[in-house]
Amino acid sequence: MRIEQITLHHLRMPLVAPFETSFGRITDRECILLELASEGLIGIGECVADRDPGYAYETTGTAWHILNDFICPAILGQDVAGPAEYRGRVASVRGHPMAKAGIEMALWDLLGKREGRSLQELLGGIQARVPVGVSVGLQASPQALVGTVGRYLEQGYRRIKIKIKPGRDVEDARAVRSAFPDIRLQVDANSAYTLETAGILMHLDDLGLLLIEQPLSEDDIWDHRQLQARLRTPVCLDESILTARHARQAIEMAACRVINIKAGRVGGLTEAVAVHDVCRARDVPVWSGGMLETGVGRAANLALASLPGFTLPGDISASDRYYARDITYQRFALNDDSTITVPRGVGLGVELDMTAVGDFALRSTVLGPA
Ligand code: OSB
Ligand code: MG
Secondary structure, eight states: OBOOEEEEEEEEEEEEEEEEETTEEEEEEEEEEEEEEETTEEEEEEEOOBSSSSSSSOBHHHHHHHIIIIIGGGTTTSBOOOHHHHHHHTTTSOSOHHHHHHHHHHHHHHHHHHHTOBHHHHHTOOOSEEEBOEEEOOOSSHHHHHHHHHHHHHHTOOEEEEEOBTTBSHHHHHHHHHHSTTSEEEEEOTTOOOTTTGGGGGGGGGSOOSOEEOOSOTTOSHHHHHHHHHOSSOEEESTTOOSHHHHHHHHHHTOOSEEEEOTTTTTSHHHHHHHHHHHHHTTOOEEEOOOOOOHHHHHHHHHHHTSTTBOSOBSOOOGGGTOSSOSBSOOOOOOTTSEEEOOOSSBTOOOBOHHHHHHHEEEEEEESOO
C-alpha cells in the first residue's frame, strides 16, 4: 500500500457532560484524527492522546510532534505492506504508543478497504454484538452518583464502572451498591493510591465488585501483586500494561486477575490482539477499555472486543453517552441486552462527516504532495 499523503486533524469535541477522574475533570475531549491516502482509498485512524498528560504521558501535543517528525516520515511516499510491517518501521521510536496506534488503525482501515473485509474479520473477531457498560466519572456527592448511575441503568446499561480516588471511594461504592444491590459494578482508581494508602480498599471487598481497576501507580506491577494477595476482589490492570510482555509478567506475578485492553495504550491493534492472546492462553479474562473515542475509535474498539477472550463488558458506551455531534455518520446505539452491534462494513465500517471534522478542528496539516 503506497502511502501518498497523510492528513492530521487535531480535534476538540464537547462532551455531553463533564468527565471527572482521579487525574482531572474535562468538558471537552481532544484527539488527533488521521487520514492516509493510498491508491484511491482513504484509511482513517484515531490517536487517543488527550490534551493533558493525566492518564498517560502522551498528549495531543506530543503525539502531533511524534507523528509529524518521526512516524509519518517513516511511511510517507513509501510502500507499506500492512500493520505488521509498519510496526517494524516505527520500532526505533521509543514509547509514544498512542501516536503509533493512530497510524496503525488507519493502516488496518486501508487494508480492510483494499481487501473488502471488515476490521472484525481481519482481527479474528467472532461476536456480532459485544456486551458493554458505562464508565461514570466522579460526581458531586454519593447521592448525585446514585442518581447518575440510576439514569444509565434506565437507559439499559447492565454494567456500571465508577471512578474513585482517596476520599471518594468506599462511601461512593457503598452508596451505589446499596441503591442497586444486584448490578454488575466495578471501580477504577486510575493510579490514585499507593500500597500505603490502599488499605481503605479492603472495605470494597464486601461489595461484590467485578474488579478494582488500576489502584496503584502506572509504572508498577509488583505492588499490585502485594495488594491482590490481600484482596478477594480481582485487581484489573489498565495503565500498567503497555505490551503483551507486561501482560504475561503481571499474570506470572499474580499482580492481577483481569486485564483491560486499549489499543492506544499498547501501541496498536496488533499488540492489543497479542495481549488478548497472552491472557486467553492463561484463562485471564479481558475487556475493552475506552478513551472517550469518537465514532472512529469506537468502531475499532467494537471490532477488537468481538474476539473470544473479551468475556467482560467493555467501556464502549453508545455515542450519545459522549457526544451530541460526532465525526462519523454512523452513531452507535445500545441494544436491549446492553450490547452494541459490531460494524460489518469494510475496514472500520465508518465514514467521516467532513463538515463536523472541519468544525471541531483546532489545526490540520497535510503531509506529502498537495
Ligand atoms: O481509565 O478507563 C480509563 C477515559 C479516559 C481515560 C481513561 C479512562 C477512561 C474511562 C472512560 O474510564 C471509558 C470510556 O467510556 O470511553
Ligand atoms: Mg482505567
